[in-house]
Structure formats: structure tokens, C-alpha cells
Amino acid sequence: MKNKSIIKNSIIYIIPIVVIFFNILIILFPSDIITSAKNGLLLWFNNVIPSLLPFIIGANILSMTGFINLIGVASEPITRKLFKISGYGAFALIMGFISGYPIGAKITASLYENNKITKSEAQKLIMFTNNSGPLFILGTVAVSMLNLPKAGTLIILSHYLSALTIGIALRNYNSSEISLKRKTPNLKYTISQIKNDYIKNNMSIGIILKQSVKDSMESILMIGGFIILFSVLSKMMEITEVSIFLTKLMTPLFNTLNINTDFIFPIATGMLEITNGCKNIASLPHNITTIAITAGIISWGGFSIHAQSMGFLSKLKIKAGLYILSKFIQGILSVIYVYILNIFLNVNFSETISTFKIETQSPLNILTESSINFLLITLLIFMLSIIIYIYNLLRKH
Numbered sequence: 001m002k003n004k005s006i007i008k009n010s011i012i013y014i015i016p017i018v019v020i021f022f023n024i025l026i027i028l029f030p031s032d033i034i035t036s037a038k039n040g041l042l043l044w045f046n047n048v049i050p051s052l053l054p055f056i057i058g059a060n061i062l063s064m065t066g067f068i069n070l071i072g073v074a075s076e077p078i079t080r081k082l083f084k085i086s087g088y089g090a091f092a093l094i095m096g097f098i099s100g101y102p103i104g105a106k107i108t109a110s111l112y113e114n115n116k117i118t119k120s121e122a123q124k125l126i127m128f129t130n131n132s133g134p135l136f137i138l139g140t141v142a143v144s145m146l147n148l149p150k151a152g153t154l155i156i157l158s159h160y161l162s163a164l165t166i167g168i169a170l171r172n173y174n175s176s177e178i179s180l181k182r183k184t185p186n187l188k189y190t191i192s193q194i195k196n197d198y199i200k201n202n203m204s205i206g207i208i209l210k211q212s213v214k215d216s217m218e219s220i221l222m223i224g225g226f227i228i229l230f231s232v233l234s235k236m237m238e239i240t241e242v243s244i245f246l247t248k249l250m251t252p253l254f255n256t257l258n259i260n261t262d263f264i265f266p267i268a269t270g271m272l273e274i275t276n277g278c279k280n281i282a283s284l285p286h287n288i289t290t291i292a293i294t295a296g297i298i299s300w301g302g303f304s305i306h307a308q309s310m311g312f313l314s315k316l317k318i319k320a321g322l323y324i325l326s327k328f329i330q331g332i333l334s335v336i337y338v339y340i341l342n343i344f345l346n347v348n349f350s351e352t353i354s355t356f357k358i359e360t361q362s363p364l365n366i367l368t369e370s371s372i373n374f375l376l377i378t379l380l381i382f383m384l385s386i387i388i389y390i391y392n393l394l395r396k397h
Contacts, residue, residue: 299327
């Protein structure tokens with residue numbers, strides 16, 4: 001307790017000092033800071049809003065119309081056996097996989113606020129359901145940055161496998177505190193309950209849309225604020241030559257591990273914000289190490305994503321340290337999975353996008369095809385859970 005008190009008192013003094021230093025740098029280097037803030041703003045406006053806002057609105061509508069209850073009933077046989085969580089967690093997992101950071105965190109927070117899951121269950125969910133989406137991995141990173149579409153397969157498989165590995169490894173974490181012994185309502189009861197809630201709350205389509213859009217805009221604005229902030233912080237690392245210090249500090253370790261020291265700065269920026277980190281890594285020669293480190297950075301998420309996630313989860317008062325540790329372990333697992341998967345996939349890193357004869361095919365078409373495939377897989381998993389549920393129901397009777 002004494003150590004915790006010392007840490008809290010230290011933070012009280014450290015934060016104002018850091019903020020003062022932050023403001024001084026803004027005054028001393030206004031041009032660089034404004035440019036980085038603009039870049040962050042454009043990244044949010046051009047990429048984040050179009051990709052995330054529709055998913056956030058859709059998730060809010062599904063939540064308000066009771067669709068999550070159906071997901072919970074259908075998915076519970078699988079989620080109980082694999083992760084020892086209720087079926088509602090499947091909604092956070094699937095939406096987190098499809099839409100990307102930080103939707104998994106937002107949906108987990110929403111499930112808790114709507115009394116669908118317990119605090120312990122939320123703590124467990126956030127450690128493996130908050131992941132990157134296929135659009136970012138397959139499109140932005142593999143096609144636009146790396147210019148190597150086949151690398152996207154390695155990265156996305158390693159990313160999702162590492163997340164599922166974390167979920168299975170944590171299946172017994174706080175399992176005694178998670179209410180899994182409750183009787184799962186049947187499908188007929190759930191549908192009738194949704195109808196009763198709809199009538200009781202007197203929620204018209206107009207009210208649902210209005211509230212969903214309003215809540216989504218608040219969320220997307222918060223995400224934008226964090227993106228701009230960490231874009232500025234990333235620029236400050238360059239201005240203060242922190243990158244040079246890190247390179248000198250980490251060079252002996254990288255030499256011992258026989259890793260190119262050129263990766264030090266990209267990894268450092270990736271630890272802070274993954275988009276810039278992946279962009280810096282993509283500028284290096286393409287090989288299995290480049291892809292593995294890129295996968296590790298994406299699975300780690302970056303402190304920018306962690307800050308966004310904690311913003312949604314602030315009301316839950318979960319253990320942020322456990323969440324950050326789980327993402328760090330997921331990053332390590334992703335690196336390992338890339339090397340293992342490449343034994344079977346054997347990606348040729350010299351085959352860039354121009355080799356694939358897609359001059360008449362835009363990157364958007366590649367994204368659409370990949371996203372559709374991923375959505376089909378998700379749909380098959382959902383249908384399988386329904387079949388398992390019906391089978392268990394018939395077996396009881």
C-alpha cells in the first residue's frame with residue numbers, strides 16, 4: 001500500500017512537469033507541431049472516420065435493438081467452452097475482428113454498462129477482443145505500405161491467432177467470478193424479451209438512429225483527439241532526438257539478437273502509434289523479419305490505441321496494466337506465428353504488387369474481396385454456433 005501511495009504522489013508531480021515540457025516544445029517548434037497535428041487530423045478525417053464510424057453506428061443500433069441478445073444465445077455454447085465467457089463476449093470478439101481498434105474496447109464497455117457482462121468478464125474480454133481490422137492489415141499495410149499483398153495473409157492470420165491464443169490461455173482467469181452458471185434463455189424467450197423491451201422503452205426507429213449517431217459521434221471525436229495528440233508526441237520524439245538516444249541504447253541488444261539496428265526507430269514509433277510505425281518499417285528491405293515485426297507492432301496496438309481504449313473503459317476501472325501486458329504478449333506471439341506460418345505459406349518477398357498483374361484492379365477491389373472472405377468466415381462461425389445451440393437444445397429434450 002505504501003508503494004502505491006508513493007507512485008500516486010509521484011504521478012501528481014510528474015504529469016504537470018511533462019505537460020509543461022510539452023507546451024514549451026509547442027512554443028519552440030510551432031511549425032513542426034502544427035504540421036504533425038494536421039497530419040493526425042487528416043489521418044483521422046480521411047481514414048478513421050470512413051472506416052470506423054459506420055461500424056460504431058451499426059454496433060450501437062444492434063445493441064439498442066437487442067440483436068446482441070441473439071448473438072449471446074447463439075454463441076454461448078462455443079464461448080463457454082473456449083473462453084469461459086458468456087455469449088455476449090462473442091459480439092465484442094467478432095466486431096473487434098471486423099472493425100478494428102478500438103471497437104473491441106468500446107463494445108466491451110457498452111456490454112458492461114448495459115449489464116450484459118460482469119466487471120471480471122469485461123477485464124478478460126478487453127485482453128483479447130480489441131484487435132486490428134482486416135481493412136487496415138490487408139489494405140493500408142499490405143497493399144499501400146508494403147506493396148506486398150501476400151504479406152497481408154501472414155500478418156492477419158498471425159494477428160487473429162495470437163488474439164485467440166490469449167483468449168484461450170486466459171479462459172480460467174477470474175472464471176469463478178463470471179456468472180456462467182445462469183440458465184441460458186432459449187431463442188423464443190429472447191425474441192419475446194426483445195419485443196417487450198422495445199414496447200416498454202417506446203423506442204422508435206428515429207430515436208434509435210438519433211441516439212446511435214449521437215453516441216457514435218462522441219466516440220469518433222474522442223478517437224480523433226487521441227490520434228492528433230499522439231501524432232504530435234511522435235513528432236516530438238524526432239525533435240528531441242529521442243530516436244537517436246534509443247538507437248544507441250538498444251544497439252547492443254539488437255546486435256546480440258542479430259537483428260538489423262535499422263528496426264530500432266520504426267519499432268519505437270510503432271510502440272507509440274502503429275500507423276507511423278508500420279510506415280517506417282515498410283521503408284526497410286522486405287523479408288520475413290520485416291513482416292514479423294510489422295505483425296508484432298499491429299498486435300501490440302501502440303500507446304495511442306491503448307489510450308483510446310482506456311478512454312472507453314474508464315468507467316469500468318479495469319486493470320490497465322493487465323490489458324497492456326496482454327497486448328505486449330500478443331505482439332510477441334504474432335512475431336512467432338509469422339515465422340511458423342511462413343513455413344507453410346512460403347511467401348516470396350520479391351513479388352511486389354506489380355508482379356500480380358492487377359494493373360486494372362484497384363487496391364479497393366482487393367480490400368473488398370478480402371473483407372468479403374473474412375465476413376463469410378465470420379458468418380460461418382456464427383452459423384456454427386447456432387447449429388451447436390440447436391443441437392444442445394434438442395439433446396436436452
